[in-house]
Amino acid sequence: MAIPTQQVAPQSLPGSPPPSRRRRRGAAAARGGSRSAYAMVAPAAFLLVLFLVIPVLLAFGLSFTNARLISPNPPRFVGLDNFVRAFTSDPTFVRSFINTFVFAAVVVPVQAALALFMAILVNQKLRGVTWFRVIFFVPVVTSIVVISILWDFMYQGDGLINSMIDTLTFGAFQGTDWLGNPSTALGAIIVLSIWQAVGFHMIIWLSGLQTIPEELYEAARMDGANAWQQFKDVTWPGLRSTMVFILVTITIAALGLFVQIDVMTQGGPRNATTTLVFHAVRKGYREQETGYGAAISLIFFVIVLVIALVQRFLTREKD
Amino acid sequence: MSTSIAARQGAARERRHGGDADAAATRRRRRLLVGYVPMVLLALFFLFPLVFMFVSSLKPDAQILSDIGSPQAFLPVGDISGQNYVDVFDRVPVVRFVLNSVLVTTLIVGLGLVVNSMAGFALSRLEWTGRKVVLTMIIATLIVPFETIAIPMVYWVSKLPTVVLENGLPMYDFGWLNSYHVQIVPFIANAFSIFLFTQYFSTIPRSFDEAARIDGAGWFTIYRRIIVPLSGPAFATVAILTFLPAWNQYLWPLMVVQQEDLRPVMVGMQYFFQVNPAWGEVMAYTSLITLPVLVMFLAFQRAFVSSIASSGVKG
Numbered sequence: 001m002a003i004p005t006q007q008v009a010p011q012s013l014p015g016s017p018p019p020s021r022r023r024r025r026g027a028a029a030a031r032g033g034s035r036s037a038y039a040m041v042a043p044a045a046f047l048l049v050l051f052l053v054i055p056v057l058l059a060f061g062l063s064f065t066n067a068r069l070i071s072p073n074p075p076r077f078v079g080l081d082n083f084v085r086a087f088t089s090d091p092t093f094v095r096s097f098i099n100t101f102v103f104a105a106v107v108v109p110v111q112a113a114l115a116l117f118m119a120i121l122v123n124q125k126l127r128g129v130t131w132f133r134v135i136f137f138v139p140v141v142t143s144i145v146v147i148s149i150l151w152d153f154m155y156q157g158d159g160l161i162n163s164m165i166d167t168l169t170f171g172a173f174q175g176t177d178w179l180g181n182p183s184t185a186l187g188a189i190i191v192l193s194i195w196q197a198v199g200f201h202m203i204i205w206l207s208g209l210q211t212i213p214e215e216l217y218e219a220a221r222m223d224g225a226n227a228w229q230q231f232k233d234v235t236w237p238g239l240r241s242t243m244v245f246i247l248v249t250i251t252i253a254a255l256g257l258f259v260q261i262d263v264m265t266q267g268g269p270r271n272a273t274t275t276l277v278f279h280a281v282r283k284g285y286r287e288q289e290t291g292y293g294a295a296i297s298l299i300f301f302v303i304v305l306v307i308a309l310v311q312r313f314l315t316r317e318k319d
Numbered sequence: 320m321s322t323s324i325a326a327r328q329g330a331a332r333e334r335r336h337g338g339d340a341d342a343a344a345t346r347r348r349r350r351l352l353v354g355y356v357p358m359v360l361l362a363l364f365f366l367f368p369l370v371f372m373f374v375s376s377l378k379p380d381a382q383i384l385s386d387i388g389s390p391q392a393f394l395p396v397g398d399i400s401g402q403n404y405v406d407v408f409d410r411v412p413v414v415r416f417v418l419n420s421v422l423v424t425t426l427i428v429g430l431g432l433v434v435n436s437m438a439g440f441a442l443s444r445l446e447w448t449g450r451k452v453v454l455t456m457i458i459a460t461l462i463v464p465f466e467t468i469a470i471p472m473v474y475w476v477s478k479l480p481t482v483v484l485e486n487g488l489p490m491y492d493f494g495w496l497n498s499y500h501v502q503i504v505p506f507i508a509n510a511f512s513i514f515l516f517t518q519y520f521s522t523i524p525r526s527f528d529e530a531a532r533i534d535g536a537g538w539f540t541i542y543r544r545i546i547v548p549l550s551g552p553a554f555a556t557v558a559i560l561t562f563l564p565a566w567n568q569y570l571w572p573l574m575v576v577q578q579e580d581l582r583p584v585m586v587g588m589q590y591f592f593q594v595n596p597a598w599g600e601v602m603a604y605t606s607l608i609t610l611p612v613l614v615m616f617l618a619f620q621r622a623f624v625s626s627i628a629s630s631g632v633k634g
Contacts, residue, residue, distance in 0.1 A: 034447035036538035041453065044438035047508035051472065052460055058471035069474060118361060124354050132358045134620050136365055141616045141623070143567040145585045146605040150372050153598055160371060163388045195365070200627060207628035256466040259569050263592070277466045284470035285574050293470040301467040308462055 059301065062294035069288040082295035093296065095271045096279040099186060103193075103275065104254040111194045111201060112246050118198065119205035120235075133206075137199040144196055148263035151192040155179050155264075179265055182272035189260050189273060197253065201246050208242030209235065248308050255304055276300045367393065372609075376403055376602035383598055403603035410600065413607065415580055416587035420608075423502045423583055424565040430507045431561050432554055438508075439516025440542045444528060454517070460510045466570070473574050476501055497578045506565065512557045515629070519553035520546055556626040559619070566612060584608045 063082055067075035086093045122133045139147065154160040155178040162175030178188040216234045225233065258277040261267060267274030267282070274282075276296060284293010370393050375383045377399045386392045407413055441447070442454050476495040483492045495501040523546060531541045547554075569585045576582050585608070591601045616623055 034445065037441040037445040037447040037450070040437040040441040040445075040539070040542070043434045044508040044513060045453065047434065047504070048457070048460065048510065051505035051508070052463065052468070052510070055468035055472040055475055056463060058475055059468055062471055062474065067474065069477065117357075121354070121358050121361070126351070126354050129358075132362055133624065134617070135362045137620075137624065137627075138369065138613065138616070139365055140627075141563060141612055142369065142609055143569075143585055143612075145567065145569050145588060146372075146609050147368070149588065149591070149601060149605055150368050153601070154368060154371070158384075158387070160387050160392060163392075195368075199365070203624055203627045204630075252464055256464050258466060262570075262573075280466075280470055281570070281574070285473060290470060290474045294474075297467050297470050301463070304464060304467070305462065 059294050059298050062291050063298045064295075065291045066289075067291040067294070069285070069290050075291065078291070082292050083299070085292065086295060086299065092267075092271055092274055093279055096267075096274045096276050097299075099272070099274060100255055100257065100276045103186060103190060103257055104251055106190050107193060107254045108247065108250050110190075111198050111250055112243075114194065115198045115201035115246070116205045116239075118202040119209055120231075122202070123206055123209050133203075136202055139196045140199040142196070144259045145263060147192060147196050148260045151188075152179065152264045155188055180269055182269045185265055185269060185272045189257075189264065193254075193257070193260060197250075201250060204246055204249075205239070205242060208239045212238040244311060248311050251307050251311070252304050255300065255307075276303075369609075372602050373606050375599065376606040377401070378403075378599060380597060380599045383602075403597075403599040404607070406597075407600050407603045407607070411587065411590045411604065412580070413587070413604065416582060416584045417608070419499075419581060420566060420583040420585075422499065423568070424562060426503045427506045427565040428558050428561050430503075431509055431512060432557060434507055435509055435512035435557065436516045436547065436550070436554070437542065438513045439520055440546055442513065443517045443520040444525070444541075444546070445538060457510045457513055461514065469570060469574070472505065476505070476575060496575050497581060498576075499581060501575045502568070502572055502581075502583065505571075506561075509561060511630075512561060515557055515560075516550075516553055519550055523549055552625075555622050556629055559623055559626040560630060563612075 062075065064077055064079060065075035066078050066081075118136055122129050122136065156162075157175075157177035157180070161178065165173055165175045176184055178184050212235060216238075217230055220230045220234050256277050257275045258281065261273050261275055261278045262281075265273045267278055277300060280293045280296035280300065283289050283296060374393055374395050377395055378386065379398055379400075379402070382397050383392075386397070391397065442450060442457075478493060479495045481492055481495055481498070481500075482489050484490070527545050527549075528541050531545055536544070567585060568583055572583050572586045576586065588604065588608075591597075591604065
């Protein structure tokens with residue numbers, strides 16, 4: 001750095017600067033510091049206001065209007081009409097609401113538990129265990145669009161899944177056209193969604209597991225604790241904060257279910273797989289009813305917010 | 320190393336105890352079985368769809384369908400060729416889609432690293448009025464899922480001003496739809512990236528800054544010459560965590576880009592959304608856009624996994 005020499009020169013002059021000047025320099029430096037700070041935060045802050053804060057405010061504002069994406073007329077205030085319409089005269093919305101909850105109610109516990117089981121498996125001190133970690137993680141780095149197309153093909157009536165079921169059960173169980181059948185479509189989407197995302201949460205559980213000191217397990221073993229007792233009394237209590245994070249992230253991701261629906265079923269058959277976000281996009285974008293779409297998005301947001309707060313509150317209580 | 324030592328010790332113990340040797344060996348074999356069998360089964364469960372995809376991309380449609388009933392579905396046997404790939408390139412503007420995605424992803428990740436790390440620097444190492452408020456607001460925005468604001472955001476970007484050339488003269492127009500910037504600019508600033516940088520930077524000793532200040536360095540110099548070079552892992556983590564969603568973008572470009580030559584790879588796949596798609600070509604296309612990410616993942620798997628793990632610090 002060439003800077004020191006520049007700096008040394010004035011200060012090493014005989015009769016160094018009077019104290020008053022030094023103080024002024026200090027104040028200027030502090031002011032310069034906050035000027036630099038504003039300059040460095042400004043680009044990010046500007047972009048976040050433009051593409052996060054304003055859209056959030058718009059989601060609130062537009063929900064109370066009849067705004068359309070392309071319209072010669074300015075949006076008109078319609079009060080709570082959009083919300084009333086959603087809950088009283090839009091059966092597809094109600095269906096989307098229920099489907100989204102069913103999806104989350106199954107995915108959250110199953111995915112969290114499976115991820116924990118996998119994390120415990122790959123936390124064993126066994127040769128080659130890193131490779132299993134990598135394999136379990138591969139679907140996470142694969143695009144959900146690709147995965148939806150692939151499973152769409154495998155779920156066909158005469159597709160790979162049915163032929164594997166046939167082979168594995170020696171013909172005892174007959175598959176169906178999984179996505180075409182209203183009673184199996186959502187379940188089929190649940191399976192592939194868990195298949196895709198579980199590796200992510202395995203890694204998070206794993207990093208939680210690795211923060212638990214080995215000495216605790218040694219102590220438990222010396223007290224004669226078996227594997228289950230070690231899990232119950234050492235592992236589980238050590239994973240509490242990890243669990244909160246995992247439950248919140250899985251819940252939010254599950255409630256946002258969209259791509260699988262858009263690629264595989266378009267909400268069908270007979271609205272068996274329509275979801276809140278899919279319905280919001282259908283209304284707010286495809287049918288250009290921005291105001292109504294914003295209202296549905298807002299309902300989705302409020303649910304996410306409430307669940308995140310409730311989960312935090314519940315886990316805080318237990319501590 | 321440690322395992323082989325343990326194994327040798329175990330063997331020594333078994334020799335000493337003689338009669339227990341058989342029991343110990345059985346116990347060990349059982350332990351290995353309990354350890355490996357579920358992992359192998361799960362590995363098959365996670366790999367079979369992807370193996371099926373890659374293998375099918377090499378087969379003609381008729382053979383894909385006839386192989387489904389047998390284990391051949393997972394084996395590259397029979398009439399193997401790259402014909403599906405050739406056909407995909409003929410039928411779909413694959414190169415264009417890939418270049419679009421590369422451009423959009425590179426700019427989101429690259430500009431994001433600069434903008435978010437600068438913000439993280441100011442938030443973690445500088446004292447200024449409003450710092451706490453801004454930091455709290457940024458953390459608060461982490462709870463907002465993109466799906467919530469997608470619809471209002473389409474409306475919003477359709478109203479934003481843009482510069483267009485008319486007869487060689489720059490003119491104002493309104494609406495960001497159908498452009499590259501509408502796919503890039505909204506995703507550069509990222510609250511979670513800022514949060515990760517802030518966390519990481521605050522672990523670097525402040526004495527470094529003070530020493531550089533005494534030497535007369537400005538804050539930007541400190542950021543560029545001291546903090547950035549010391550923060551490789553944070554930059555790698557943020558790059559990985561922003562790369563994946565940028566490459567996989569679907570909902571947003573689906574809504575804001577109708578013009579085919581601006582579409583990214585995931586939306587380009589809509590070419591195949593029809594009643595009876597040519598499955599061999601579909602598998603070739605999905606393999607093509609998945610392979611680069613998989614290769615990158617396998618090459619940097621340690622960094623990938625630790626990035627994901629560090630994203631858990633939020634809790």
